[in-house]
Every structure is written in C-alpha cells, then in structure tokens.
Amino acid sequence: MSLSKRVLNVPTKALSRLCLLIPLLVVHNAGAEALEIELHILEAPPLTFVNDPRGYGIVGDVAVAAMTKAGYTVKVHVLPWARAQKHVSEEHDHLIAPLSRIPTREDRFTWIASIMPMERAFFSLERRVSSFAQAKETYRKIGVGLGSAQEDILRTEGFSDEQIYPLAIGDNPAQMLLMGRIDAWFNGVPESRYIWPKVSKRKLLMSKVGSSADLYLACSKQCSPEMVEHLREAVEALRADGTVKRVHDLYLPH
Structure with a gap:
C-alpha cells in the first residue's frame, strides 16, 4: 500500500x-x-x-x-x-x-x-515574544505544520512567505527547532508540550497564547x-x- x-x-x-x-x-x-x-x-x-x-x-x-x-x-x-x-x-x-x-x-x-x-503559541529556545507583531519582528523562520491551521493563521496575520516554514506535522518542527534550522515553532500548546520532552531536555520558551480555535x-x-x-x-x-x-x-x- x-x-x-x-x-x-x-x-x-x-x-x-x-x-x-x-x-x-x-x-x-x-x-x-x-x-x-x-x-x-x-x-x-x-x-x-x-x-x-x-x-x-x-x-x-x-x-x-x-x-x-x-x-x-x-x-x-x-x-x-x-x-x-x-x-x-x-x-x-x-x-x-x-x-x-x-x-x-x-x-x-x-x-x-x-x-x-485549542490554544496556540510561539515556542522557541532563545527569545520569548508576547504578540504576533513582536514575533514578526523577532523570528526569521517560523515552523508550522504543513496544511495546519497554524499556517493559515500566520498568513492571515501578515507573516511573509519567507518567515513561514511549513513542515510535516508531528515532531519535525520540534527537531528543526532543536537543530537551529528554525527560530520558533507556532503550534498548539498541548501538542507542543506533549512532543517536546520526547525530543529534548532543554527548556522550551512559550509566548503568550496568540490564537484559540x-x-x-x-x-x-x-x-x-x-x-x-x-x-x-x-x-x-x-x-x-x-x-x-x-x-x-x-x-x-x-
């Protein structure tokens, strides 16, 4: 199959x-x-x-x-x-x-x-943000699940195509964040908190909740x-x- x-x-x-x-x-x-x-x-x-x-x-x-x-x-x-x-x-x-x-x-x-x-927020290892506007200025590449609501939300909020980095849904964005390939991960809070401990013991910084649906x-x-x-x-x-x-x-x- x-x-x-x-x-x-x-x-x-x-x-x-x-x-x-x-x-x-x-x-x-x-x-x-x-x-x-x-x-x-x-x-x-x-x-x-x-x-x-x-x-x-x-x-x-x-x-x-x-x-x-x-x-x-x-x-x-x-x-x-x-x-x-x-x-x-x-x-x-x-x-x-x-x-x-x-x-x-x-x-x-x-x-x-x-x-x-489902609440959504930005997750990063270096810099915590408090708004979409601050995220837009702070993060160069933001990982999101391909075809996810997160991708649509960032586009609606005016993030550029260069900033939005779609990845296969699952632990891929977490892995990319850990490797430094993306600056932040915009994702659902429970999913991110569930996945991250399985990927790394490093402290994950979470922004204020930016969206809920x-x-x-x-x-x-x-x-x-x-x-x-x-x-x-x-x-x-x-x-x-x-x-x-x-x-x-x-x-x-x-």
Whole structure:
C-alpha cells in the first residue's frame, strides 16, 4: 500500500477500551446493518495517533466513540493533512478530525461538534515574544505544520512567505527547532508540550497564547443532515456523561 495513503481498521481492542469509557452505548440503528463511514485523521499527538496501543488520541477516540454510539462502522484513513482536507471537503459524508474551525475553512466543511479548545503559541529556545507583531519582528523562520491551521493563521496575520516554514506535522518542527534550522515553532500548546520532552531536555520558551480555535469533528461540505444530527448528539452525550474528560485525562494526565 502506498505510504501516502493508509487505511486502518479500528482494532477490536481499541473499541473494547472505548466501550469501557462509555457508561451506556446506545446506537441509533440497533438491529440494522451499520453504515461504514470514513474518518480521516493524522499523527498529531496527543490529539490524534495513527499507531498507538492506547488508541487514536483525545480527539480521535472521541470521534470513534461518537461514530460507534451513533451506529456507524468506522474506517480510518490517513493522508497528508492538506490532501485529506481537500479530499474530505470535495467528497460526500466523509469525516475529518481534529479540524480547527477558522475563517479560511468555514465554508469548506460541515461543522458537526467541537471536541476541545485549542490554544496556540510561539515556542522557541532563545527569545520569548508576547504578540504576533513582536514575533514578526523577532523570528526569521517560523515552523508550522504543513496544511495546519497554524499556517493559515500566520498568513492571515501578515507573516511573509519567507518567515513561514511549513513542515510535516508531528515532531519535525520540534527537531528543526532543536537543530537551529528554525527560530520558533507556532503550534498548539498541548501538542507542543506533549512532543517536546520526547525530543529534548532543554527548556522550551512559550509566548503568550496568540490564537484559540476549537477542534472539531467535521464532515464534507455535502453531508447527510441525519448523520450530522446523530453525531452531534453522540458527542454531546459523551461530554455530558464524562467520557470526553476521561479520554482527555488518559492522554494528558494531570
């Protein structure tokens, strides 16, 4: 199978663990054959994992649990993130997570439900900044995930193409920062704090939070209203019964 596209079957062990996290699993289509739905994710720990024994990460596990609770069979796909967004946007009834709800994406997707908030900041080893304006003057090259909301946010804030250095999402920007190939890393706070200790013991300087946008379970622009309603209800039920918090604490314990 091509490395550019991977299809993952949700393992029985992962589903069993998710069922233990959900106090009462009630599906809408009990007794009927479950409809298989594609869910597109990426490797963005601890938000989503492609291959981790614990599961699919905070947002990934909640998305899979919501799909299961709503009576759908899950088929997980992994594509380069920019391509995944284009593919889902142009298809019918495909799901994607975690997707930040930012203005440049608003009209391209159907926004089902927020899973968790996401704060973003600049991370560096030498100089801490307190604003986008100061970052623009201070950092020559800023690493961001390729196809990420961070890349869109910096362009919207007026950073030049020369300053924005898109890299494969994951630990690549952290490695580039450690090697001195970039001056700063603009990224989600929980993801950066999760990745950095695995890369280095050096102190990582964090700016004030510069941007915040919720991470969503989203669907294609052309998406079944019934599916949207069922999944939205499922996510809210998982939030109400404490499942979302339990999943969050599994990957980011206090």
